[in-house]
Amino acid sequence: MSRFIALLLIVVPGAIAAVGIKLMRDTLFDFLNPPFPWIWLQFVCGFVFALAGVSFIGGWIYYRDKKRNYSYREKRRNKINNGISKRQ
Template identity: 50%
Template sequence: MGRFLAFLVLLIPGIMAAYGIKLMRDTLFNKLLEPYPALWLQFILGTIFVVLGVGFFAGFLLNRDRKKGTVQKRFQK
């Protein structure tokens, strides 16, 4: 059960990052999606989604590795 919950916790930011990449790709091909009024806003929101999704995933992995003690000295608390 614990592994399933950890999978769900990582799945949501992963989907959010993938959606952000899709938004940025659609902006580069000048395809405006429905809820966004302008291309520049669509690109900025896509960038924010990617940064938040990847950042959460990286923080989760760093926290897990700190608990295991497998990080370098500069990343330890």
């Protein structure tokens, strides 16, 4: 059950980001959707939706990697240190 909840927590912000991208695309092609009275407001809302969705998913991945100690910098530092020690 917890995996299903986690999946929903990722799918919902992904859907919000997709809607935001769709709103920005519709603005680019000059198509005004019904709840928005002005085209610029549609683009701003789409940008906010896309930014919020992508930010949430990015934060989720960052938090998960930090919790499991998946650090790119640590792996790179260890790789460099191991390479130097093998040469000597």
